[in-house]
Amino acid sequence: MGHMAPQWLRLREEAYLRKLLTSETYTQIPPWDSSFGPGGSDEWILHYLGIALTTFYNVLSSAMAVVRRHRCYARGKVQAPGERGKRV
Secondary structure, eight states: OOOEEEEEGGOOOOOOOHHHHHHGGGGSSSSOOOOHHHHTTTTTHHHHHHHHHHHHHHHHHHHHHHHHHHHHHTEEEOEEETOOOOOO
């Protein structure tokens, strides 16, 4: 499975999210008003949660890349580094 670029994704014409984005209605709606919202006393929690989830995603995706690479080496699809030029 190859890399999927954002421009390849397209919402159907009848999708609510597409209508919201194309009409720019979201610019007329104020941000939510709660302690977790912008300027709220608990805004920092969502900020650090975002950082933690991003870090977790990056670590997990890096680990999965290593696993995929290892599987390719094990199946003989790709030669491991240091094995180049050696006869099998």
